[in-house]
Amino acid sequence: MKKKTLYACNACGFESPRWYGKCPGCEAWNTLEEVPDQALPTARKAERKRAAGTGAQALTLVDIPSDEAIHQSTGIAEFDRVLGGGVVEGSLLLIGGEPGVGKSTLLLQVCAHLARRGKRVLYITGEESARQIKLRAQRLGAGRDQVLVLAENAMDAVEDKLASIQPEVAVVDSIQTMYRPDMASAPGSVSQVRESASMLMRHAKTTGCAIFLVGHVTKEGAIAGPRVLEHMVDVVLYFEGDHHREYRLLRANKNRYGSVNELGLFEMTGEGMRAVDNASETLLQHRTAGISGSVVFCGMEGSRPMLVDLQALATQSFYASPKRTVNGMDQGRVALLLAVLEKRAGLRLYNQDVYINVAGGLSLNEPAADLAVCLAVASSLSDKSLPSDVAAMGEVGLLGEVRPIPFMERRLAECARLGFEQVICPRDRGGKLRAPRGVELIQVATLSQAVAALHLLADQGTGKAAK
Ligand code: TYD
Ligand code: MG
Numbered sequence: 316m317k318k319k320t321l322y323a324c325n326a327c328g329f330e331s332p333r334w335y336g337k338c339p340g341c342e343a344w345n346t347l348e349e350v351p352d353q354a355l356p357t358a359r360k361a362e363r364k365r366a367a368g369t370g371a372q373a374l375t376l377v378d379i380p381s382d383e384a385i386h387q388s389t390g391i392a393e394f395d396r397v398l399g400g401g402v403v404e405g406s407l408l409l410i411g412g413e414p415g416v417g418k419s420t421l422l423l424q425v426c427a428h429l430a431r432r433g434k435r436v437l438y439i440t441g442e443e444s445a446r447q448i449k450l451r452a453q454r455l456g457a458g459r460d461q462v463l464v465l466a467e468n469a470m471d472a473v474e475d476k477l478a479s480i481q482p483e484v485a486v487v488d489s490i491q492t493m494y495r496p497d498m499a500s501a502p503g504s505v506s507q508v509r510e511s512a513s514m515l516m517r518h519a520k521t522t523g524c525a526i527f528l529v530g531h532v533t534k535e536g537a538i539a540g541p542r543v544l545e546h547m548v549d550v551v552l553y554f555e556g557d558h559h560r561e562y563r564l565l566r567a568n569k570n571r572y573g574s575v576n577e578l579g580l581f582e583m584t585g586e587g588m589r590a591v592d593n594a595s596e597t598l599l600q601h602r603t604a605g606i607s608g609s610v611v612f613c614g615m616e617g618s619r620p621m622l623v624d625l626q627a628l629a630t631q632s633f634y635a636s637p638k639r640t641v642n643g644m645d646q647g648r649v650a651l652l653l654a655v656l657e658k659r660a661g662l663r664l665y666n667q668d669v670y671i672n673v674a675g676g677l678s679l680n681e682p683a684a685d686l687a688v689c690l691a692v693a694s695s696l697s698d699k700s701l702p703s704d705v706a707a708m709g710e711v712g713l714l715g716e717v718r719p720i721p722f723m724e725r726r727l728a729e730c731a732r733l734g735f736e737q738v739i740c741p742r743d744r745g746g747k748l749r750a751p752r753g754v755e756l757i758q759v760a761t762l763s764q765a766v767a768a769l770h771l772l773a774d775q776g777t778g779k780a781a782k
Contacts, residue, residue, distance in 0.1 A: 390428030393590035399573015412554030427457030441468035441492030577617035604703030608695030612687035620729035627691035643673030659715025699773035
């Protein structure tokens with residue numbers, strides 16, 4: 316064996332046999348560091364030793380025994396939804412998010428629940444002391460639960476404790492604080508994080524213990540250093556939201572045991588994270604009816620329909636080029652929709668500042684939201700408000716046509732459930748679409764028809780109010 320020196324960037328994981336001041340991978344400065352003791356085999360075949368391997372035989376798919384992944388509920392419905400049903404035995408899960416978003420809180424709640432179900436649960440903290448964890452547990456009403464807490468950040472000690480305690484579920488908070496003293500680099504560097512994680516993965520796979528790794532995310536949005544971990548783990552979850560937002564969103568970026576489209580909605584309360592299961596009601600609760608510029612849209616988050624309030628404000632501009640400010644949607648998409656409104660529906664927007672906001676801090680990226688955005692802008696521009704029981708959905712094309720969208724039935728059912736009586740939607744060409752009871756469909760083929768419908772409804776709405 317010949318010794319080779321390898322340098323790795325501790326921000327992006329880029330590897331190179333020579334050192335650079337500026338990482339060629341992510342262009343960060345001074346992030347390359349030496350990965351020590353890289354005993355790399357030489358390329359000559361004759362000198363290579365044969366690895367013993369596992370002795371496994373190749374089998375046809377039919378002969379491989381099937382063991383379905385069994386999902387164990389975490390007791391928090393929204394968390395289960397994102398995980399695809401619950402935690403799977405022997406899985407390695409990474410939960411990323413900015414500091415303060417609530418990772419430790421949520422995981423402690425999960426631990427408490429699993430302990431109550433009789434599971435042996437170990438919470439390893441490298442950031443806070445055991446007393447701090449106790450204080451938090453008391454705040455969460457879990458002060459008396461049988462969760463084992465270990466304040467440790469040396470990986471060897473963690474390994475020993477895992478072997479002696481044999482927990483069924485373990486949390487490592489956070490992976491960046493774990494280190495192996497025999498490695499030269501500092502805790503949190505790529506090599507330390509990768510080594511710690513691969514040791515934990517071996518433990519998870521050999522003993523069937525499910526291990527949650529907490530990873531802090533830097534401002535750039537990458538899990539600091541350990542982006543390398545994403546390939547290694549079975550599930551990658553990201554927590555979005557900050558102190559200024561009402562809700563915390565949990566999304567799966569990768570999931571070997573379920574779908575990655577599901578969204579979990581949480582609220583930080585005085586007693587920890589509360590799952591928001593009635594998403595539509597919660598998102599619409601602060602809505603004020605009778606004001607122009609607001610249109611309700613039914614979006615799909617994974618398999619779940621969710622009603623959101625789309626808000627637009629159009630005011631006369633005093634700038635040479637009018638302002639367009641967008642919150643919760645793609646800025647380019649909104650610019651395109653404004654251009655279509657101008658050209659195909661005859662709205663004068665060139666001298667208007669336009670602001671778009673998705674209420675509640677959600678972000679929408681489906682084209683199905685197009686029609687609602689356009690109608691919110693049209694409503695604000697004409698200062699006509701829609702009646703409060705009207706929703707809108709549909710994709711808008713460059714020709715001003717309103718195009719069909721997927722999951723119409725589920726979206727309409729959600730509208731019906733929340734008492735919406737009229738829905739502006741794309742024309743149903745197949746004639747198969749059935750409106751749920753109590754819902755009238757206003758089918759439109761073009762954006763100008765939709766804008767005309769908006770004015771009609773708005774006039775009726777004021778008429779109704781005047782009576
Ligand atoms: P924490 O779980 O420590 O975040 P992370 O592990 O992601 O860094 O939670 C951070 C914030 O949550 C902290 O600012 C305090 C607040 N908090 C509550 O509002 N209610 C609670 O019950 C708890 C435990 C925390
Ligand atoms: Mg924490």
